[in-house]
Amino acid sequence: MLAAALALACAVLGWTCHRLAQRLRQEVEAQAARDAVRDQKFKELARCLEAYLAGSVRMGEELHELRRVVAPLPDKLSQLEQRDPSNLSFSQAARLVGLGASVDDLTQSCGLTKAEAELVSKLHQARKDHD
Template sequence: MASLSLMHWLLIGNMVLMSLVGAFMFSLRRQQQQDTGRLDEAVQDLQQAHQAMSKSTIGMGRRIKQLDGRMQQAERRVVLPGTDEATYHQASRLVGLGASATDLVDNCGMARGEAELLVSLKRQPSH
C-alpha cells in the first residue's frame, strides 16, 4: 500500500472538516426553522388575545357611554328648575328653614292645599 502524501492528508482533513461544518450548518438551519415555527405560533396567539381585548375594550367603552348618557339624563330630570320635583325639593327645603304655607304659595307657585300639606308633614314631631 502506498503511503499518502501530505497533500492527500490535507485534502482528506479538509473534506472531513467541511462535512462536519455542513452537518453543523444543517443542524442550525433545522433549529432555526423550529424556532421560527414556535415564534409564529406565539405571534398568532398574541394577535388573537389582542383582538379579544380590543373587542372587549370597545364593548366596555360603549357600555360606559350608555351609562354616562343615562346618568346625565337622570341628573337633568332632578336638577332642571321649573319641574314639579325641583319645586317640591325647594319647597321642602324652605319648610325646613321655617317657611310658612303662604311663603310657599308666594315663592314656589304652589297651590294653597299643597303648601299646607307639605308644611304639616314637615313640621310633625318625630316619634
C-alpha cells in the same frame, strides 16, 4: 491526508449548518405561533375595551337623562309648597321621608296624592344621592 481532514471538517461544518438551519426554522415557527396567540389576545382585548367604552357611553347618556329629569324637582316641590301656605303637609312629608317614610306613609299621614308623595320621596333621594 490533509484533504481528508479538510473534507471531514467540511462535512462536520455542513452538518452543523444543516442542524442550525433546522433549529432556526423551528424557532421561527414557534415565534409565529406565539405571535398568532398574542394577536388573538390583542383582538379579544380590543373587543372588550370597545364593549366597556360603549357601556360607559350609554351609562353617561342615562346619567345625563336622569339629571335632566331630577333637576327641576326642587323647583316643583317649592311650587307645590307655595301653592297652599297654610298647609304644611309638604314640609311634614319631607321630614317624614328623611326619617324613612314610604310613599304610602306620606299619602296617609300628610294627605298627599300618590304622585305628590312620589315626588317628595324622589326629591329627597336625589338630595341624599347628591350629598
